[in-house]
Amino acid sequence: MNLLEVMERFPDQESCIKFLESVRWGDEPKCTHCGSNRVNSRHERKENLIGRYNCQDCKASFKVTCNTIFHRTKMPLQKWFLAISLMINAKKSLSSHQLARDLELNQMTAWNMMQKIRAEMSKKSSVLLKGIIEADETYIGGKPRKRNKRADDEPVKRGRGTSKTAVIGAVERGGHVIAKVADDLTGQSIMRFIKDVASVDESELMTDEYRGYLTIGKEMKHHIINHKEQYVDGDVHTNTIEGFWSLLKRAWYGTHHHYSVVYTPLYVAEACYKYNYRNHENVFDKFISDSMII
Numbered sequence: 469m470n471l472l473e474v475m476e477r478f479p480d481q482e483s484c485i486k487f488l489e490s491v492r493w494g495d496e497p498k499c500t501h502c503g504s505n506r507v508n509s510r511h512e513r514k515e516n517l518i519g520r521y522n523c524q525d526c527k528a529s530f531k532v533t534c535n536t537i538f539h540r541t542k543m544p545l546q547k548w549f550l551a552i553s554l555m556i557n558a559k560k561s562l563s564s565h566q567l568a569r570d571l572e573l574n575q576m577t578a579w580n581m582m583q584k585i586r587a588e589m590s591k592k593s594s595v596l597l598k599g600i601i602e603a604d605e606t607y608i609g610g611k612p613r614k615r616n617k618r619a620d621d622e623p624v625k626r627g628r629g630t631s632k633t634a635v636i637g638a639v640e641r642g643g644h645v646i647a648k649v650a651d652d653l654t655g656q657s658i659m660r661f662i663k664d665v666a667s668v669d670e671s672e673l674m675t676d677e678y679r680g681y682l683t684i685g686k687e688m689k690h691h692i693i694n695h696k697e698q699y700v701d702g703d704v705h706t707n708t709i710e711g712f713w714s715l716l717k718r719a720w721y722g723t724h725h726h727y728s729v730v731y732t733p734l735y736v737a738e739a740c741y742k743y744n745y746r747n748h749e750n751v752f753d754k755f756i757s758d759s760m761i762i
């Protein structure tokens with residue numbers, strides 16, 4: 469959904485609340501504290517009180533936004549919806565300064581909203597990769613450097629002596645990518661990551677010659693492309709994951725390079741989310757309905 473569609477579909481707070489309620493509860497509002505359906509609507513007129521209910525059982529009051537990313541927000545929901553749509557549709561990544569200008573927010577508010585949206589995008593998906601899987605690692609953060617990691621002569625030294633953050637990823641060809649910040653790139657850690665994200669029995673792993681992949685390589689079909697010699701050998705290549713790294717890096721260096729590495733996991737999660745749902749018919753509705761699963 470683009471901005472105009474969001475504004476037409478959700479012209480005011482009430483329409484936003486109605487939508488969230490239908491996604492979270494269907495026709496039957498339930499108390500967010502005790503789960504009871506014996507609830508009364510309070511018919512508030514003040515904008516930030518619209519959608520408030522009282523529970524007859526536990527006597528608490530609640531809204532559909534309880535325990536979601538919209539919990540206790542003072543921001544009109546329409547702005548949230550616009551922010552979600554803008555972030556999903558941004559080709560690279562959106563800066564909080566840009567969002568602040570677009571939605572007339574202050575920059576810190578925009579930044580906080582975006583971090584919450586990214587945190588939602590980072591919720592673990594139930595997707596398990598299978599089939600042909602490419603795994604690789606990369607580094608982000610710090611200044612962009614011209615020197616390709618492929619120029620590193622000693623693969624065992626990867627990640628050492630750099631201020632950059634190591635990110636490990638695996639992608640199913642034609643399917644999802646799963647990537648995360650890696651504490652280290654030892655064979656054991658890489659094996660844990662691959663076993664966590666992929667169905668080892670139903671997959672073939674494609675990697676470069678880095679020795680860290682040999683441990684998991686003993687437990688599944690493993691094809692190695694030696695990048696010192698060539699980049700593609702028939703089906704054996706890591707071009708898909710390399711393509712994802714370049715998306716991630718474009719977003720990172722174009723927009724977020726001045727932020728702390730503490731937030732790297734959230735930016736990685738955003739890039740994965742956008743990659744995984746790039747062909748989805750309605751990512752906005754998917755995002756909202758996932759955000760209502762508590």
Ligand SMILES: [Zn+2]
Binds near residue numbers: 499524525528
């Ligand atoms: Zn209750």
